[in-house]
Amino acid sequence: MSLTPSPLERLNRARADLRMGLPVVLTDGASSALVAAGETLDAARLADLRAIGQPVVALTAHRAATLKARAYDGDIARIVLPGDVGVAWIEALADPADDLTHPMKGPLLSQRDGPAALHRAAIRLVKSAQLLPAAVMVVAPAAADLARSHSLTTLSAEETNTPETRLSPVIAARLPMRLAGAGRLHVFRPQDGGTEHYAVEVGRPMRDAPVLARLHSACFTGDVLGSLKCDCGPQLHAALIAMQEAGSGVLLYLNQEGRGIGLANKMRAYSLQDQGFDTVEANHRLGFEDDERDFRLGAELLKKMGFSQVRLLTNNPRKVAMLQKGGIEVTQRVPLKVGLTDENAAYLATKAAKSGHLL
Numbered sequence: 001m002s003l004t005p006s007p008l009e010r011l012n013r014a015r016a017d018l019r020m021g022l023p024v025v026l027t028d029g030a031s032s033a034l035v036a037a038g039e040t041l042d043a044a045r046l047a048d049l050r051a052i053g054q055p056v057v058a059l060t061a062h063r064a065a066t067l068k069a070r071a072y073d074g075d076i077a078r079i080v081l082p083g084d085v086g087v088a089w090i091e092a093l094a095d096p097a098d099d100l101t102h103p104m105k106g107p108l109l110s111q112r113d114g115p116a117a118l119h120r121a122a123i124r125l126v127k128s129a130q131l132l133p134a135a136v137m138v139v140a141p142a143a144a145d146l147a148r149s150h151s152l153t154t155l156s157a158e159e160t161n162t163p164e165t166r167l168s169p170v171i172a173a174r175l176p177m178r179l180a181g182a183g184r185l186h187v188f189r190p191q192d193g194g195t196e197h198y199a200v201e202v203g204r205p206m207r208d209a210p211v212l213a214r215l216h217s218a219c220f221t222g223d224v225l226g227s228l229k230c231d232c233g234p235q236l237h238a239a240l241i242a243m244q245e246a247g248s249g250v251l252l253y254l255n256q257e258g259r260g261i262g263l264a265n266k267m268r269a270y271s272l273q274d275q276g277f278d279t280v281e282a283n284h285r286l287g288f289e290d291d292e293r294d295f296r297l298g299a300e301l302l303k304k305m306g307f308s309q310v311r312l313l314t315n316n317p318r319k320v321a322m323l324q325k326g327g328i329e330v331t332q333r334v335p336l337k338v339g340l341t342d343e344n345a346a347y348l349a350t351k352a353a354k355s356g357h358l359l
């Protein structure tokens with residue numbers, strides 16, 4: 001029946017539940033688990049989870065390496081929750097903010113036996129909710145029944161894989177811009193009800209010739225506040241100016257703040273950078289990959305707007321590769337080198353050395 005939530009709707013519901021601190025249930029046919037995000041779980045719910053079974057905290061191998069915990073499952077570690085610790089202990093496991101001032105007391109006991117598929121799915125889910133990648137889990141046959149009796153959102157492990165986003169146009173309206181002149185702003189809404197993304201059309205770009213294009217990931221600090229720690233603000237402005245000079249262009253403004261980890265986690269990364277870690281190390285200490293963006297979005301949006309060929313303003317070869325893979329022909333890569341400051345020189349050098357950006 002159409003009133004039954006679809007897997008995509010349950011996925012987005014699960015993200016909201018975890019952000020509120022409400023556990024969800026993951027199943028994979030063989031077993032089921034109650035899952036809560038380490039960052040939002042409160043003491044009462046932790047006590048309830050303990051009453052059902054032995055909790056473990058799933059972490060990524062990146063975070064486990066910082067904590068010197070064994071990751072027997074390759075990309076995932078399962079840390080057995082000691083009986084005498086509370087939510088503050090879980091928070092310290094999840095959040096590296098105090099790693100240097102208050103190193104965790106070990107040793108941490110990693111679970112070795114049993115499958116880790118549900119734990120891997122749980123990490124995928126909390127990451128996609130833009131929470132720290134740490135999930136408190138109790139694997140128990142009772143989980144499925146508890147989901148029914150307590151109206152908890154249930155997902156299969158398979159359903160935690162974010163499908164290619166389908167975007168629907170919501171509205172477009174005329175927008176005159178100081179740097180780019182006449183244009184139109186289009187708003188697109190993903191089918192799963194998640195964050196909206198925008199496309200700025202400068203002038204009247206033709207659909208049958210390569211368009212000057214930019215895929216810009218949101219950077220509140222750089223784009224809005226003029227932060228000197230990155231080059232995003234100057235890149236945004238330079239792209240708009242280049243489009244006006246070229247007569248037309250299209251700028252996709254993708255709401256993938258912090259290379260997909262969200263503003264809260266990006267600020268956690270900034271706080272680690274103030275302790276001396278570079279941009280990539282900071283992401284890893286938090287448990288993330290250095291880039292968590294889903295670049296399938298860009299190709300989908302361009303196609304939706306009728307573009308098939310672009311001259312792409314970027315220094316990031318991954319953006320070129322992902323667009324080509326998504327069916328958009330990149331006829332030319334146009335470098336976008338602006339905004340170098342004393343504050344961001346090391347950041348840009350790290351991106352070149354570790355993330356393949358072209359200097």
Ligand SMILES: Nc1nc2c(ncn2[C@@H]2O[C@H](COP(=O)(O)OP(=O)(O)OP(=O)(O)O)[C@@H](O)[C@H]2O)c(=O)[nH]1
Nearest residue numbers: 216217218219230256257258259269279314315316
């Ligand atoms: N996690 C994290 N994200 C950052 C940091 N500094 C900037 N960002 C984010 O990095 C992204 C930069 O996006 P873009 O400028 O579109 O991408 P890029 O990969 O640098 O590629 P080009 O600018 O096209 O060459 C934005 O989402 C910023 O919010 C940081 O230190 N840590």
Ligand SMILES: [Zn+2]
Nearest residue numbers: 219222230232
């Ligand atoms: Zn930035």
